[in-house]
Amino acid sequence: MPKLVEYENMAPRAKAVVEGIAAARGIEPADINNVWKALARHPAVMEQFAAEMKQAFAPGALDPLTKELVYLAVSIANQCDYCIASHGTMARNKGMTDEMQEEFMRVVLAALKGNKIAMAYRVPVDKAFEEA
Amino acid sequence: MPKLVEYENMAPRAKAVVEGIAAARGIEPADINNVWKALARHPAVMEQFAAEMKQAFAPGALDPLTKELVYLAVSIANQCDYCIASHGTMARNKGMTDEMQEEFMRVVLAALKGNKIAMAYRVPVDKAFEEA
Amino acid sequence: MPKLVEYENMAPRAKAVVEGIAAARGIEPADINNVWKALARHPAVMEQFAAEMKQAFAPGALDPLTKELVYLAVSIANQCDYCIASHGTMARNKGMTDEMQEEFMRVVLAALKGNKIAMAYRVPVDKAFEEA
Amino acid sequence: MPKLVEYENMAPRAKAVVEGIAAARGIEPADINNVWKALARHPAVMEQFAAEMKQAFAPGALDPLTKELVYLAVSIANQCDYCIASHGTMARNKGMTDEMQEEFMRVVLAALKGNKIAMAYRVPVDKAFEEA
Amino acid sequence: MPKLVEYENMAPRAKAVVEGIAAARGIEPADINNVWKALARHPAVMEQFAAEMKQAFAPGALDPLTKELVYLAVSIANQCDYCIASHGTMARNKGMTDEMQEEFMRVVLAALKGNKIAMAYRVPVDKAFEEA
Amino acid sequence: MPKLVEYENMAPRAKAVVEGIAAARGIEPADINNVWKALARHPAVMEQFAAEMKQAFAPGALDPLTKELVYLAVSIANQCDYCIASHGTMARNKGMTDEMQEEFMRVVLAALKGNKIAMAYRVPVDKAFEEA
Numbered sequence: 001m002p003k004l005v006e007y008e009n010m011a012p013r014a015k016a017v018v019e020g021i022a023a024a025r026g027i028e029p030a031d032i033n034n035v036w037k038a039l040a041r042h043p044a045v046m047e048q049f050a051a052e053m054k055q056a057f058a059p060g061a062l063d064p065l066t067k068e069l070v071y072l073a074v075s076i077a078n079q080c081d082y083c084i085a086s087h088g089t090m091a092r093n094k095g096m097t098d099e100m101q102e103e104f105m106r107v108v109l110a111a112l113k114g115n116k117i118a119m120a121y122r123v124p125v126d127k128a129f130e131e132a
Numbered sequence: 133m134p135k136l137v138e139y140e141n142m143a144p145r146a147k148a149v150v151e152g153i154a155a156a157r158g159i160e161p162a163d164i165n166n167v168w169k170a171l172a173r174h175p176a177v178m179e180q181f182a183a184e185m186k187q188a189f190a191p192g193a194l195d196p197l198t199k200e201l202v203y204l205a206v207s208i209a210n211q212c213d214y215c216i217a218s219h220g221t222m223a224r225n226k227g228m229t230d231e232m233q234e235e236f237m238r239v240v241l242a243a244l245k246g247n248k249i250a251m252a253y254r255v256p257v258d259k260a261f262e263e264a
Numbered sequence: 265m266p267k268l269v270e271y272e273n274m275a276p277r278a279k280a281v282v283e284g285i286a287a288a289r290g291i292e293p294a295d296i297n298n299v300w301k302a303l304a305r306h307p308a309v310m311e312q313f314a315a316e317m318k319q320a321f322a323p324g325a326l327d328p329l330t331k332e333l334v335y336l337a338v339s340i341a342n343q344c345d346y347c348i349a350s351h352g353t354m355a356r357n358k359g360m361t362d363e364m365q366e367e368f369m370r371v372v373l374a375a376l377k378g379n380k381i382a383m384a385y386r387v388p389v390d391k392a393f394e395e396a
Numbered sequence: 397m398p399k400l401v402e403y404e405n406m407a408p409r410a411k412a413v414v415e416g417i418a419a420a421r422g423i424e425p426a427d428i429n430n431v432w433k434a435l436a437r438h439p440a441v442m443e444q445f446a447a448e449m450k451q452a453f454a455p456g457a458l459d460p461l462t463k464e465l466v467y468l469a470v471s472i473a474n475q476c477d478y479c480i481a482s483h484g485t486m487a488r489n490k491g492m493t494d495e496m497q498e499e500f501m502r503v504v505l506a507a508l509k510g511n512k513i514a515m516a517y518r519v520p521v522d523k524a525f526e527e528a
Numbered sequence: 529m530p531k532l533v534e535y536e537n538m539a540p541r542a543k544a545v546v547e548g549i550a551a552a553r554g555i556e557p558a559d560i561n562n563v564w565k566a567l568a569r570h571p572a573v574m575e576q577f578a579a580e581m582k583q584a585f586a587p588g589a590l591d592p593l594t595k596e597l598v599y600l601a602v603s604i605a606n607q608c609d610y611c612i613a614s615h616g617t618m619a620r621n622k623g624m625t626d627e628m629q630e631e632f633m634r635v636v637l638a639a640l641k642g643n644k645i646a647m648a649y650r651v652p653v654d655k656a657f658e659e660a
Numbered sequence: 661m662p663k664l665v666e667y668e669n670m671a672p673r674a675k676a677v678v679e680g681i682a683a684a685r686g687i688e689p690a691d692i693n694n695v696w697k698a699l700a701r702h703p704a705v706m707e708q709f710a711a712e713m714k715q716a717f718a719p720g721a722l723d724p725l726t727k728e729l730v731y732l733a734v735s736i737a738n739q740c741d742y743c744i745a746s747h748g749t750m751a752r753n754k755g756m757t758d759e760m761q762e763e764f765m766r767v768v769l770a771a772l773k774g775n776k777i778a779m780a781y782r783v784p785v786d787k788a789f790e791e792a
Contacts, residue, residue: 003316004256017223032261038253042762044583045769046300049245052576056242061232066198067239073202074243076384078211079475079739082250083243084386085261100193102438105384107199109441110188110358111206111215113181114167118214119168120340122348124136128165129217174366177373180448187440208780211343212606234570237780244776246562246771252736252765254744257723281447297524299510302517308629309637309714313509315707320506330462331503337466338507340398341473343607347507349525357432364457371463374452375470375479377445378431383480385434388400392429393481404586475739480650498702501648505705507635508644516633517606518612532784561788563774566781574725577773585771589760594726595767598733602771605737609772609777612787628721635727638716639734639743641709642695646742649698656693656747 004037006030014044017050024054033086067096073108136169138162145175149182156186165218197226205240268301270294277307281314288318297350329358337372402426409439413446420450429482461490469504491515532565534558541571545578552582562613593622601636664697666690670726673703677710693746725754733768 005031016031018036022029040047057067068091075083077123096104117123139161147161150168154161160188171178189199197256200223206214227237271282271293279293282300286293303310321331332355339347360368381387403425406450411425414432418425435442453463466488472480492500513519535546535557543557546564550557567574585595596619603611624632645651667678667689675689678696682689698708717727726748735743777783782792 016271033258034255035250035253039249039463039756041253042765044762045249045765048580048583048766049242049249049270052222052238052242055572055576056235056238060235061229062150062201062235062239066201067235068204069194069198070201070236070239070245071243073205074209074240076370076380078205078244078247079380079388080247080250081255081383082255082262083247084384085181085257087243097193098229098437102204102316102440103192103194103199105441106184106188106245106444107133107194107202108206108384109380110181110184111203111219112210112376112380113184114203115207115210115215115371116168116343117171117177117181118212118374119343120348120372121167121173123166123170123214125214126165129221163619173362174369176366176451177369180370180451184444189442189783208776211776211779213779213782216780230569234572237570238576240780241773241776244772247734248739248769248772251739251741252744252768271450276449280416283483296521297518299514299517302519303513305626306633307515309513309633312634312712312715313506313513316502316506316509319704319708322503325493326465326498326499326503330465331499333458333462334465334469334503335495335498335507335510337469338504339511341470342508342511344511344514346519346521349513349521350463351507353525354452361457365456367452367456367463368466370448370452371458371466372470374445374448375483376469376625377448377475379471381435381441381445382431382476385431385437387430388432389478389481390429395486409689426634471645473645475644475646480648484590491561494701498704501581501702502708504648505641505644508640509622512607512637515607515609516636535759541735560784561786563781566783567777571778575769577777577780580766580770584763584766588763589757590767591767594729595763597722597726598764598767598775599771601730601733602737602768603678603775605734606772606775606791608775608778610783610785611775613785614772617789625721631716631720631722631727632730634712634716635722635730636734638712639731640738640746641712641785642731643735643738643740643743645705645709646740647701649695649701651694651698651742653742653745654693657749 004034005040005042006037007032008041011043014040014046017043017046023049035082035086037080065091065096068094068096069104072104073111076108077112135173136166137172139164142172143175144177146172149175150177152186153182167218197228200226200228204236204245205214205237206239209244220257232259265306268298269304270301271296274304275307278310280305281310284318285314293382299346299350328357329360332360336368337375340372341376347380367369399437400430400431401436402433406436407439410436410442411440413442416450417446431478431482460486461492464490465500466493468500469507472504473508531569532562532584534565535560537566539571542568542574545571545574547576548582563614565609593619596622596624599631600632601639604633604636605640663701664694665700666697667692670700671703677703677706680714681710684776695700695742695746725751725756728754729756729764734765736768737772766783 010018018029018032021036022032039049054097072087072091075087139147142150150164151162153168155163171181200219204219204223209217271279274282282293282296285300286296303313319368332351336351336355406414413511414425414428417432418428435445464483468483468515471483538546546557546560547640549564550560596615600615600619601616667675670678677688678692681696682692699709728747732747732751735747
């Protein structure tokens with residue numbers, strides 16, 4: 001399954017998706033990153049994911065760096081190497097300093113431990129949280 | 133394994149941990165939430181987790197709500213019901229509005245999809261991300 | 265899917281599996297635990313799992329408590345509440361003390377953290393480990 | 397994120413952590429394994445993980461090989477390639493024979509199956525386990 | 529976070545989603561299942577998930593029961609109790625017999641074992657599969 | 661742990677397993693794929709997995725392609741790169757067209773989203789599903 005399709009060889013529907021992303025990022029369509037070259041084989045999946053990403057990162061109540069950190073936290077919890085590499089880069093591009101990254105890792109690791117403690121000790125949910 | 137130990141019945145080391153958390157939150161030790169009542173059976177684990185949480189949420193370069201959202205994102209990815217209930221409540225207490233929560237969920241769900249797409253299509257990491 | 269089949273209502277193939285387990289444990293077939301009452305609907309799955317469990321826990325180079333701790337560690341990592349409850353009980357029946365359980369939890373939690381650190385920091389495997 | 401920092405280039409706090417580990421293992425600091433070279437970028441995370449590992453593997457009620465097997469079981473369940481390679485090597489160094497490893501794998505695989513059976517058939521926890 | 533919104537109390541955007549699903553299933557909007565009552569708090573997430581489900585299950589090259597089995601397989605691998613209960617019911621409604629379910633479970637459990645074997649033994653991908 | 665054993669160097673029990681698989685597939689034993697070369701170190705694990713796979717894919721109520729898609733869906737959910745590569749190839753060999761693959765991916769991704777929505781919103785199981 002791993003084949004990548006370069007922009008120039010993509011079907012029109014896939015090209016249109018790539019052009020939209022490239023325009024938003026200010027890059028050339030040929031320089032699109034690999035996940036889109038892989039998805040080009042399945043235009044319907046590609047269009048839906050591109051729309052979902054665009055909406056998720058549209059300006060709103062949360063700032064862009066917070067959204068990148070949430071994305072990166074999910075990717076670490078899910079152990080997606082590609083996503084850690086790509087969204088780690090994007091987080092730094094959006095302002096994540098070394099100091100922020102270290103704090104972020106501390107929260108991620110504390111959360112992972114808290115998650116497993118709650119499961120291992122079979123902790124029942126407090127009434128106060130159920131009713132919140 | 134599921135037994136909870138109430139504050140009044142805890143060993144001194146466990147009581148000390150609970151008192152520290154209660155003081156920081158401005159609550160009574162007897163009102164501590166269940167995860168600490170469960171951990172009271174294992175004071176060494178309890179002390180280490182309390183220290184890790186305190187450091188992770190200490191004031192720093194990331195604001196408190198961002199940290200809660202990162203914690204919540206990991207908990208959703210890991211499917212920890214207790215953690216979703218407790219840190220969902222805490223996130224609202226720290227200022228998460230309905231609008232923020234909906235945006236947060238969109239980023240979490242987009243990340244989950246991106247993670248699985250990268251795995252399913254076996255996408256190689258771009259050179260630009262490797263060298264970043 | 266959640267229906268349990270009591271021993272007296274099981275098909276002959278399922279009854280035979282339960283009788284084998286009950287004899288090995290010195291209990292009545294009617295007192296078999298729920299996982300077998302659930303599996304009774306699918307005798308082929310049931311027979312295979314019973315055989316696999318019997319072989320896994322057959323006397324050998326590892327002692328019975330070590331095997332229970334390995335089983336419990338996997339169950340915590342996989343967040344299986346039923347398995348944590350049942351094999352936690354079995355581990356205590358096979359000699360796990362409170363002190364052992366606390367040490368066990370420390371290793372489990374250290375491993376979980378080590379796992380995520382290796383992924384998050386994208387650590388390449390050392391040559392010495394590749395060649396070991 | 398994947399950059400490794402060699403010992404000679406580490407900050408003093410990171411060097412101190414590596415020196416402590418190297419002394420305990422009887423190796424040169426420059427021969428430390430990659431996970432510590434990666435963590436050197438974040439000394440606070442590094443110090444905490446080193447302390448947690450030291451405590452988890454301190455002499456106690458469980459023998460060193462049992463602890464390695466628990467660590468390895470978690471790493472397999474979590475699918476951490478680095479951890480499987482490194483702690484597989486350490487388990488062999490601590491006495492895991494081929495025979496033990498095969499038994500260990502049988503227990504790990506039986507546990508994984510048991511975990512998914514309990515979830516797929518939605519098995520309720522037995523009263524006997526709840527009250528244990 | 530656990531509150532359900534009944535149909536009569538939903539906002540217009542959420543009502544519209546529920547009416548579309550109810551019409552397709554031939555049920556009353558008030559009888560919609562809980563996942564939609566929970567999602568009603570976040571209409572943008574709700575609309576996107578409803579559209580994604582509709583497209584995924586639209587008539588095509590794969591028959592409806594095969595799609596339900598794929599959905600159920602993912603839900604078991606992900607240990608989602610709600611999804612196992614709901615899509616297990618839907619699979620039976622679409623023709624899954626007891627015999628099919630037992631075969632399905634055998635494939636799911638064999639796959640889970642194969643997945644962990646490949647990881648635990650660190651098996652490199654065959655050239656034949658890379659080039660396929 | 662990653663060493664592969666070529667057919668000619670396998671122990672008799674391992675050779676017998678490989679010969680059985682090769683005969684069923686109409687290939688030479690020396691051309692067996694890597695997972696079996698890795699498992700050859702542990703003949704008891706190897707025999708059990710070979711038997712489980714043979715039974716899971718034996719002719720029955722579900723057709724061979726449906727079974728491959730179920731296997732592939734589990735492998736994607738579990739993020740097993742080896743299994744996605746090998747069973748992706750097998751699915752195409754058993755008739756999966758590009759169109760089928762795109763529909764399959766849409767169902768897999770919808771299921772993954774549904775799973776996380778049910779967990780994140782803490783959706784209680786409907787009575788109708790409990791009683792089904």
